[in-house]
Amino acid sequence: MKDFDKLENENAEKHHYYIISNNEKKLFEKLEKCLKFYTFRYSNHFLGREIVYDVPSNMLSNAGLVLSKQFEENGGIYFKVRKISFLPKNIKRKSAKFYLAKCSGAEEPKDFPIQIANAIQSSFTEPFTIDLVSVVRQTVPKIEILVHGKKYQVIGGYGYKAKFVYEKVVYKDLIENKKVVKYGATFVAPTGQENEKYNQEVLNMIDKYCPELVPYKSTRFEIAKRLLNPKTIE
Numbered sequence: 216m217k218d219f220d221k222l223e224n225e226n227a228e229k230h231h232y233y234i235i236s237n238n239e240k241k242l243f244e245k246l247e248k249c250l251k252f253y254t255f256r257y258s259n260h261f262l263g264r265e266i267v268y269d270v271p272s273n274m275l276s277n278a279g280l281v282l283s284k285q286f287e288e289n290g291g292i293y294f295k296v297r298k299i300s301f302l303p304k305n306i307k308r309k310s311a312k313f314y315l316a317k318c319s320g321a322e323e324p325k326d327f328p329i330q331i332a333n334a335i336q337s338s339f340t341e342p343f344t345i346d347l348v349s350v351v352r353q354t355v356p357k358i359e360i361l362v363h364g365k366k367y368q369v370i371g372g373y374g375y376k377a378k379f380v381y382e383k384v385v386y387k388d389l390i391e392n393k394k395v396v397k398y399g400a401t402f403v404a405p406t407g408q409e410n411e412k413y414n415q416e417v418l419n420m421i422d423k424y425c426p427e428l429v430p431y432k433s434t435r436f437e438i439a440k441r442l443l444n445p446k447t448i449e
Contacts, residue, residue: 228406230418232428234398239381242400242427243367246379249424250417255379256368261288263362265295266389267436268324268354275350280335281436282324282354292318296335299434328352358439361385369402375413378403384435388443395442400428 234242247255264286269275275282281297294315315334324331332347362384369377380401387394402421404414421428433441 228404228414230402230404230430231432232400232402232421232430234400235427235429237398239365242381242425245425246421249420250369252371253375253417254368254370256370258366258368258378261362261364261366263288263360263364265360265435266356267358267360267439269357270350270353271355273357275354276436276440281434282331282335282351283436284318284323286320292320294318294324294331294334297434297436298339299437323356324354325352356389358436358443359385359387359389360435360439361387362435369417371413373413375405375410377405377410377414377417384438386435386439386442391443393443397438397442 243255247253265283267276267281267283269282276299279299281295281299283295283297285293285295287293296315315331318327328348328351331351335347335351336343362382364383365381367379367381369375369379371377378401380403382399382401384397384399385394386397402417404410404417422430431438
């Protein structure tokens, strides 16, 4: 792994939904009918993968810190640090994501404990009172998240372009060898004041005509914990 660069926050305007009834064809027929001034055009299929690491006691995740290896669509592989908000759902903030430098598929956090410990520490304002190097050395792969996605372009008038992603997500507990499959969707809205009107129009129509799409703000890691280890969720 290369020396980590300055950690950068990831910013994206994404709206996530659970799909109650998994009928892709029917869903897109409904979307095209209610959003009659917009066109849905298939773009491509992709496979996303993330492996979450923690110590056997789950100390990192219990403290709101998620360390994972992210496999990107473009072939890049990165170690990633994510801070999870424990605030109530109605005031919950989006999780803060920080990417470390590119790594290889065979490398794990414990192979680079000093670099990763320094990267984790640099992303927090308060110093840790534990030996982060020792903690990173003890990490093992705990959860794997596989996303089988289909991307669609959403095209409207006046040059408006957004994305709608249909997702089949496989959550795996790598310790207990347990697997759960869920379906979902993500509306990726373009930023900028000129797009706000159209973004809101799409969101309003989804809310009004697509009850099978249920919005959520949890991270995939939080969903994985809830599905794979429900007894750990209060």
